[in-house]
Amino acid sequence: MFVLDTLSPRHYFYPKAASNKITKRADMNKFGGGTLILVGIAMIVFGFLLRSPITDFLVDLLGLIAIIAGVVVGVIGVLNYLGSKQRA
Numbered sequence: 001m002f003v004l005d006t007l008s009p010r011h012y013f014y015p016k017a018a019s020n021k022i023t024k025r026a027d028m029n030k031f032g033g034g035t036l037i038l039v040g041i042a043m044i045v046f047g048f049l050l051r052s053p054i055t056d057f058l059v060d061l062l063g064l065i066a067i068i069a070g071v072v073v074g075v076i077g078v079l080n081y082l083g084s085k086q087r088a
Contacts, residue, residue: 049055
């Protein structure tokens with residue numbers, strides 16, 4: 001909604017709409033130091049998770065799941081293809 005407001009030319013004709021836009025930007029300053037500390041802690045934890053060996057395990061597991069899912073979908077596709085040829 002906010003992106004559409006910035007793209008529309010209505011603030012050229014209605015100066016009050018432009019002032020509303022300024023107050024919306026001022027509302028973004030509500031993120032104080034406490035929020036920045038929480039974001040910083042979350043980024044540190046996320047960084048440690050990325051560097052830990054559990055990440056390698058999870059990536060390997062997701063890769064194996066993707067391979068198995070690909071084989072299953074491929075087999076189902078071949079069966080559907082062969083089944084539709086027999087009906088025709």
